[in-house]
Amino acid sequence: MSTASHTTDHGHDHDHDHGPARGLSRWILTTNHKDIGTLYLLFSLAMFFVGGAMALVIRAELFEPGLQVVDPHFFNQMTTLHALVMIFGAVMPAFVGLANWLIPMMVGAPDMALPRMNNWSFWIMPFAFTLLLSTLFMPGGGPAGGWTLYPPLVLQTGSAFPFVILAVHMMGASSIMGAINIIATILNLRAPGMTLMKMPLFVWTWLITAFLLIAVMPVLAGTVTMLLTDKFFGTSFFNAAGGGDPVMFQHIFWFFGHPEVYIMILPAFGVISQIIPTFARKPLFGYASMVYATASIAFLSFIVWAHHMFTVGMPLAGELFFMYATMLIAVPTGVKVFNWVSTMWRGAMTFETPMLFAIAFVILFTIGGFSGLMLAIAPADFQYHDTYFVVAHFHYVLVPGAVFSIMAAAYYWLPKWTGHMYNEKLGKLHFWLSVIGVNVLFFPQHFLGLAGMPRRIPDYALQFTEFNMVSTVGAFLFGFSQLFFLYNVIQTIRGGAKATDQVWEGAEGLEWTLSSPPPYHTFTTAPEIK
Amino acid sequence: MGTREALAVANRRMVRRLLLLTAAMFGFGFALVPLYDVLCEITGLNGKTNGRAVAAVEPMKIDESRTVTVEFVANLNVGAPWEFAPRVTRMQVHPGRFYQTHFLAKNLANQPMTGQAIPSVAPGLAASHFQKIECFCFNRQRFQVGEGKEMPVTFRIDPDLPPDVRTVTLSYTFFRIDDAGG
Numbered sequence: 001m002s003t004a005s006h007t008t009d010h011g012h013d014h015d016h017d018h019g020p021a022r023g024l025s026r027w028i029l030t031t032n033h034k035d036i037g038t039l040y041l042l043f044s045l046a047m048f049f050v051g052g053a054m055a056l057v058i059r060a061e062l063f064e065p066g067l068q069v070v071d072p073h074f075f076n077q078m079t080t081l082h083a084l085v086m087i088f089g090a091v092m093p094a095f096v097g098l099a100n101w102l103i104p105m106m107v108g109a110p111d112m113a114l115p116r117m118n119n120w121s122f123w124i125m126p127f128a129f130t131l132l133l134s135t136l137f138m139p140g141g142g143p144a145g146g147w148t149l150y151p152p153l154v155l156q157t158g159s160a161f162p163f164v165i166l167a168v169h170m171m172g173a174s175s176i177m178g179a180i181n182i183i184a185t186i187l188n189l190r191a192p193g194m195t196l197m198k199m200p201l202f203v204w205t206w207l208i209t210a211f212l213l214i215a216v217m218p219v220l221a222g223t224v225t226m227l228l229t230d231k232f233f234g235t236s237f238f239n240a241a242g243g244g245d246p247v248m249f250q251h252i253f254w255f256f257g258h259p260e261v262y263i264m265i266l267p268a269f270g271v272i273s274q275i276i277p278t279f280a281r282k283p284l285f286g287y288a289s290m291v292y293a294t295a296s297i298a299f300l301s302f303i304v305w306a307h308h309m310f311t312v313g314m315p316l317a318g319e320l321f322f323m324y325a326t327m328l329i330a331v332p333t334g335v336k337v338f339n340w341v342s343t344m345w346r347g348a349m350t351f352e353t354p355m356l357f358a359i360a361f362v363i364l365f366t367i368g369g370f371s372g373l374m375l376a377i378a379p380a381d382f383q384y385h386d387t388y389f390v391v392a393h394f395h396y397v398l399v400p401g402a403v404f405s406i407m408a409a410a411y412y413w414l415p416k417w418t419g420h421m422y423n424e425k426l427g428k429l430h431f432w433l434s435v436i437g438v439n440v441l442f443f444p445q446h447f448l449g450l451a452g453m454p455r456r457i458p459d460y461a462l463q464f465t466e467f468n469m470v471s472t473v474g475a476f477l478f479g480f481s482q483l484f485f486l487y488n489v490i491q492t493i494r495g496g497a498k499a500t501d502q503v504w505e506g507a508e509g510l511e512w513t514l515s516s517p518p519p520y521h522t523f524t525t526a527p528e529i530k
Numbered sequence: 531m532g533t534r535e536a537l538a539v540a541n542r543r544m545v546r547r548l549l550l551l552t553a554a555m556f557g558f559g560f561a562l563v564p565l566y567d568v569l570c571e572i573t574g575l576n577g578k579t580n581g582r583a584v585a586a587v588e589p590m591k592i593d594e595s596r597t598v599t600v601e602f603v604a605n606l607n608v609g610a611p612w613e614f615a616p617r618v619t620r621m622q623v624h625p626g627r628f629y630q631t632h633f634l635a636k637n638l639a640n641q642p643m644t645g646q647a648i649p650s651v652a653p654g655l656a657a658s659h660f661q662k663i664e665c666f667c668f669n670r671q672r673f674q675v676g677e678g679k680e681m682p683v684t685f686r687i688d689p690d691l692p693p694d695v696r697t698v699t700l701s702y703t704f705f706r707i708d709d710a711g712g
């Protein structure tokens with residue numbers, strides 16, 4: 001507590017060279033971790049609505065069998081771009097934004113270790129996404145072969161092809177710079193006394209995620225470079241006519257792709273592990289086991305990639321290896337779920353909006369984990385692969401998983417960031433509409449997949465109509481409920497009841513010792529850790 | 531002041547190491563290509579069968595007691611304006627004996643074309659037991675306008691073929707490779 005007033009005073013003493021610059025140049029030139037965190041979060045929010053609009057185009061087309069709203073080629077561009085925008089534009093930048101805002105405040109550091117690089121890694125993103133979205137207007141349209149960019153299909157992309165690859169390179173460079181910055185901050189800038197095993201779990205999960213990013217984003221960059229040279233420079237990495245093999249692309253892509261899905265969920269685990277103890281008013285159950293579980297998930301994520309390609313014709317030994325390795329991941333994941341539930345057990349729980357989202361996360365993410373286990377059964381996957389069952393699986397882990405955790409985080413820390421309480425009634429309304437919408441949207445997709453409806457096709461057989469209609473209704477309900485979130489965030493930024501420094505009765509950690517909103521520069525002298 | 535400089539040095543060292551790791555992983559992505567090829571060559575996992583004739587044709591014990599079905603499949607790559615089909619779609623063979631069959635191809639474009647057929651064998655583990663001594667896939671094939679050809683394959687199945695394999699599929703995909711100069 002003493003540190004809070006100390007740093008606040010310090011900030012005031014030096015206001016002449018420490019306050020934010022004015023006008024637009026503040027945001028363009030800023031190297032302040034709080035400004036950059038805000039930029040990332042706002043960018044992510046914008047992309048969430050762009051990607052969401054694409055999803056509604058997809059669901060509108062699938063409301064009825066037959067082709068009514070868009071032509072198939074445009075439908076394919078929507079599925080491809082929806083995924084790329086949501087993964088690289090909405091979920092990943094949201095977590096990087098949270099990292100920027102929170103990690104320095106949680107470890108008692110004055111800023112990120114490499115503030116200037118921080119500025120670059122953000123400002124690459126708007127350019128990358130302008131480029132990516134502009135491909136929609138190029139001859140031949142945007143990429144339409146799916147976000148997984150499988151050759152030879154992806155090589156049929158029109159003029160957009162090299163621009164898509166360049167956009168992917170730019171996003172990759174941004175993520176790698178962000179990851180380097182986060183690792184350097186956590187390893188070099190912790191306040192004295194903040195040992196690794198005292199770090200808040202959000203910091204731990206981000207440290208591990210950052211290493212995953214550095215390990216796999218370069219592999220993605222490499223493999224899309226191979227696509228590029230195959231198309232324009234006559235190489236044959238994936239071209240069978242020249243001795244290459246298209247299946248090899250899948251191996252390299254998923255070597256990136258599976259760790260990538262954990263890049264999108266480990267920081268979510270961190271967020272949930274911060275929120276549940278606050279509202280259960282109990283310390284996190286099994287802190288050390290949470291750290292080890294996160295590390296083992298990260299390690300295992302490198303040896304399960306071929307569960308995305310059980311049907312390419314692997315030998316039996318390969319199928320078995322990847323099946324068992326995949327199932328093994330459920331063990332540390334189960335440890336986490338167990339710890340969250342145990343933290344809530346006999347806690348003095350209250351159910352403010354962040355806690356509601358966190359509890360929904362625990363339940364609905366677990367459903368996604370179970371459908372993942374079903375998919376991990378190699379012989380069964382021959383039936384489910386490339387059907388709506390897979391779509392249901394990954395949306396359960398990503399929407400009420402990763403996206404709900406981001407919303408929980410926004411409600412949880414928004415009072416700290418802005419100094420204002422958000423509108424709790426509106427928050428709860430947003431929660432209930434979202435949680436109903438998301439289930440109406442994705443649960444029927446399990447049934448569609450089990451009955452054999454293929455993914456990424458704009459038309460379907462008549463017997464799938466009812467479930468598709470239900471799913472589309474859920475999609476519009478979920479999509480439009482997000483406007484309540486937008487409105488609530490804007491209102492909270494502009495004003496509202498004054499938030500206290502601690503904000504939540506049960507909140508613990510260095511960030512809650514600072515004023516709400518925190519001064520522009522915090523912890524310029526390191527706090528003391530008890 | 532001293533600690534601030536020490537911190538700057540530590541940060542620079544950290545960045546250097548992490549950039550090195552990034553570069554190494556970029557290289558690793560490319561290293562996966564030869565690794566994967568070597569692995570597949572040793573194990574024959576992905577059904578890649580030799581695009582070359584077997585080096586030495588030693589006689590093998592012919593196993594009259596066993597019959598294996600060999601199926602033939604012909605595919606065209608996108609933008610390959612040929613007609614392409616096997617003469618027969620399946621044959622019953624005894625392991626160890628040589629057999630010959632033909633594939634038919636006809637140029638449908640109004641210009642001369644060069645094509646190359648790429649073979650593949652399923653199941654993948656049978657690939658290393660499928661020997662070809664003569665195959666149109668060993669060379670590029672040049673076609674005049676409207677020209678049709680009957681192209682031979684001579685092959686045998688190694689008697690060491692795992693006993694649970696009763697059907698082997700030999701598939702060719704025909705690629706257009708004019709740009710390569712044929």
Ligand code: HEM
Binds near residue numbers: 148265309373377393
């Ligand atoms: C218990 C943990 C999990 C298991 C066992 C599991 C298993 C699987 C399997 C076997 C597939 C391939 C299905 C197919 O294509 O036939 C798959 C697909 C997928 N999973 Fe999971 N998964 C798990 C958790 C997650 C998590 C946490 C995420 C992300 C947050 C995730 C995201 C995805 C995505 C995006 C795909 C589809 C990729 C595509 O084809 O476009 N999964 N999962």
Ligand SMILES: [Cu+2]
Binds near residue numbers: 258261
């Ligand atoms: Cu996976």
